[in-house]
Amino acid sequence: MSEEFGKAYWEERYRGRTALCSRRPNPQLVGEAGDLAxxxxxxxGCGEGADAIWLAxxxxxxxxVDIATTALRHAREHAETLGADITSRIDWVQADLTSWTxxxxxxxxxxxxxxxxxxxxxxxxxxxxxxxxxxxxLLIVGHHPSDQQTTPSRASTPEVYFTAEEVAASLxxxxxxxxxxxxxxxxxxxxxxxxxxxRDAVLRARKHx
Numbered sequence: 416m417s418e419e420f421g422k423a424y425w426e427e428r429y430r431g432r433t434a435l436c437s438r439r440p441n442p443q444l445v446g447e448a449g450d451l452a453x454x455x456x457x458x459x460g461c462g463e464g465a466d467a468i469w470l471a472x473x474x475x476x477x478x479x480v481d482i483a484t485t486a487l488r489h490a491r492e493h494a495e496t497l498g499a500d501i502t503s504r505i506d507w508v509q510a511d512l513t514s515w516t517x518x519x520x521x522x523x524x525x526x527x528x529x530x531x532x533x534x535x536x537x538x539x540x541x542x543x544x545x546x547x548x549x550x551x552x553l554l555i556v557g558h559h560p561s562d563q564q565t566t567p568s569r570a571s572t573p574e575v576y577f578t579a580e581e582v583a584a585s586l587x588x589x590x591x592x593x594x595x596x597x598x599x600x601x602x603x604x605x606x607x608x609x610x611x612x613x614r615d616a617v618l619r620a621r622k623h624x
Contacts, residue, residue, distance in 0.1 A: 422482050422483065422511065429463070429483050429485035429486045429489065430485050438463070438465050438468075438493065439465055440465050440466045440468075440469035440470075441465070441466055441528045441556065442601060443528065443554070443556045443599070443615055443617050444466050444469065444470075444526055444528065444554065444556070445469070447552075447554050447595065447617070447619045448470070448524060448526065448552070448554060449473075451523075451524060451552060452523075453470075453473055453474030453475045453476075454475065454476070454522075454523030454524065454551075455475070455476050455477075455478075455521065455522045455523050455524070455548075456470050456475040456476065456477045456478070456522060456523065456524040456525070456526065457477075457478050457480070457517055457521075457522040457524070457525045457526065457543070457546060458470065458477055458478070458479040458480065458526055458527075459480055459512055459517075459525065459526070459527040459530065459539075459543055460480070460481060460482075460512060460527050460528065460529070460530040460531075461479035461480060461481045461486075461487075461490060461507075462481060462483075462486050462490070463486050463489045463490045463493065464479060464486075464487075464489070464490025464491070464493060464494060464505075464507075466479075466526065466528065467479035467490065467494075467505050468490075468493065468494055468497065468501060468505070470524075470526075471494075471501045471504035471505050472497075472501060474504075475504065475524070476504050477504060477505045477506070478505075478506045478508060478517075478522070479505055479506065479507050479508065480508045480509075480510050480512065480515065480517075481508075481509065481510075482509070482510065482511045482512065483509075484509050487507045487509055490507060491507055512530065512532055512539055513532050513534040513539070514534075516542055517542065517543070517545075517546035518546060519545050519546055520545070520546065520547065520548050520549060521546055521548055522546050522547060522548055522551060523547075523548055523550075523551045523552070524547075524551060524552045524554065525543050525544070525546055525547050525551070525552070525553050525554070526554040526555075526556075527543060527554070527555055527556070528556045528557075529556065529557055529558060529575075530557070531572075531575050535574070536574065536575075536577065537585065540555060540582060540585065541585070543555070544586060544591075544622075547622045548622070549622055549623065549624045550621070550622065550623075550624040551621070551622050552619060552620070552621055552622075553586075553591075553618070553619070553620045553621075553622065554617075554618070554619050555579070555582050555616075555617075555618040556615050556616065556617050556618070557575070557576070557577050557615070557616045558575055558576045558577075558613075558615070558616065559576065559577075559578060559598045559613075559614035559615060559616045560573075560576040560577070560578065561598070561614050562576065562613050562614050563576055576616075577616055578598065578616050579595070579596040579597055579598065579616040579617050579618040580596050582596070582616075582618045583596040583618055583620065586620055589623075590622060590623050591620045591621065591622055591623065592620060592621045592623065593618075593619075593620050594619045594620060594621060595617055595618065595619040596617075596618050596619075596620075597616075597617055598614045598615065598616055598617070599614065599615050599617050600612055600613070600614055601613060601614075601615060
């Protein structure tokens with residue numbers, strides 16, 4: 416993949432804004448992780464921290480990683496308004512997921528949503544899968560290929576689109592149980608304020624104990 420989604424791109428996206436993204440957690444995270452027992456979680460590509468904060472509020476100990484220092488600053492400032500019970504549960508880490516390697520078999524939940532790595536995503540997904548502890552959960556949510564033409568602003572680099580089935584096929588069936596691998600419709604608002612229907616690729620898998 417090109418360097419289109421490198422550090423400079425994301426710093427420019429977040430700089431000068433107080434809240435680029437919604438402070439609500441991603442709906443697929445709420446749906447897929449809401450019933451999991453809290454433990455250690457990795458939020459890979461955390462942006463402005465809505466998912467990390469939601470997990471921390473439910474008792475998770477979260478490592479939240481993003482390439483953009485500006486996004487992490489916004490995330491930390493938001494968390495601080497919610498009190499020490501939240502901030503004490505989150506470690507904010509500035510790192511490029513293209514090269515950053517999390518500790519293997521460490522996290523009870525590894526979650527990434529709409530990640531745009533500046534290198535082939537398959538290598539990133541392999542590292543994320545390796546970091547899931549035995550008995551833990553891997554949750555990968557991304558832009559489904561059918562979304563490329565939803566709005567002009569979504570017609571980005573084709574490599575950021577994938578199906579959940581593609582990710583599922585990359586996991587060793589002797590080590591993983593696939594709980595969910597599908598495309599899901601949801602409503603969203605485009606940059607022009609229009610209501611649109613988009614499709615998420617949703618993969619949830621559990622590593623064998």
